[in-house]
Amino acid sequence: MLRKSVLGIAGLAFTGGVFAGPIAAHAAEPVSTTKPVAVSVQGAQSKIDLNDEQLANAKAIIAATKKAGLPERAAVISIATSLQESKLENLGHLGDANDHDSLGLFQQRPSSGWGSPEQITNPEYSTLAFLKGLKQVDGWDKMPLTEAAQTVQVSAYPDAYAQWEQQATDIVAHNWNS
Numbered sequence: 192m193l194r195k196s197v198l199g200i201a202g203l204a205f206t207g208g209v210f211a212g213p214i215a216a217h218a219a220e221p222v223s224t225t226k227p228v229a230v231s232v233q234g235a236q237s238k239i240d241l242n243d244e245q246l247a248n249a250k251a252i253i254a255a256t257k258k259a260g261l262p263e264r265a266a267v268i269s270i271a272t273s274l275q276e277s278k279l280e281n282l283g284h285l286g287d288a289n290d291h292d293s294l295g296l297f298q299q300r301p302s303s304g305w306g307s308p309e310q311i312t313n314p315e316y317s318t319l320a321f322l323k324g325l326k327q328v329d330g331w332d333k334m335p336l337t338e339a340a341q342t343v344q345v346s347a348y349p350d351a352y353a354q355w356e357q358q359a360t361d362i363v364a365h366n367w368n369s
Contacts, residue, residue, distance in 0.1 A: 237274075237354040241362075245279035248296055248314055249362050255318035261325075263363050264332050269321055271359035272340040273297055275352050281312055297321050297344070 241249065249270055256266040273279050276298040283294060292300050295312045299305035299320065310316045324343035325331050331339040337353035346352075 234350070234353050236357040238358045239274070239278060241279065244281075248273070248279045248281060250366055251314035252296070252318045253363060253366055255315045256322065258315070259319055259322045261322060262332070263367055265322060265325060266363045266367070267356065267359045268325060268331070268336050268339050269318055269359075270362055271336055271352050271355035272321065272344060274355035274359060275340075275346075275348075276344070281314060283308075283312060 252269045252273060253266045256263075256269060259265070270279070273296040276293075277296050279296065281296050282298070292302050292308075294301070294308055295317045296314055297311075297317050297320075299311040299317055301308055301311065305311050305320055306316060311320065321343060325339060328334075328339055328342045331342070335353065336356045336359075337350055340346075340352040341349040344352075
């Protein structure tokens with residue numbers, strides 16, 4: 192219930208698709224070419240080796256971030272969030288291991304207004320949905336990554352995103368201009 196009300200406040204209960212609202216207004220803005228700014232990496236960092244599928248998903252997040260006209264910092268937050276939520280795997284329904292009806296790279300829930308199962312298992316759509324929520328957070332680009340991600344995701348583990356900041360920063364730095 193809390194997540195549903197937060198999503199409603201953030202304007203994420205989609206009626207006309209992800210391009211309604213702020214995403215469309217920013218689609219034509221120039222993409223930043225500055226390096227991602229780590230506000231401050233918090234706590235111990237985790238790292239996993241990425242397979243081809245995970246790397247392709249990271250690149251899809253970067254492409255969607257550019258499409259939304261947002262800077263590299265938004266891609267870092269998005270990738271760190273996906274690393275925490277799914278290890279950059281586009282997860283379908285996991286049966287008894289599923290967290291409610293969570294799906295995709297960001298473990299978004301159809302029942303919470305993120306979109307249909309087909310939409311939120313589409314890497315571009317799910318990233319744009321996450322970014323739409325992120326843009327609703329005042330000062331997201333200046334706050335600690337875990338705070339920005341948690342404000343959008345409303346996780347039971349609000350500090351867990353921080354552990355992925357260094358790997359997400361490295362992924363974006365390596366792939367932003369490729």
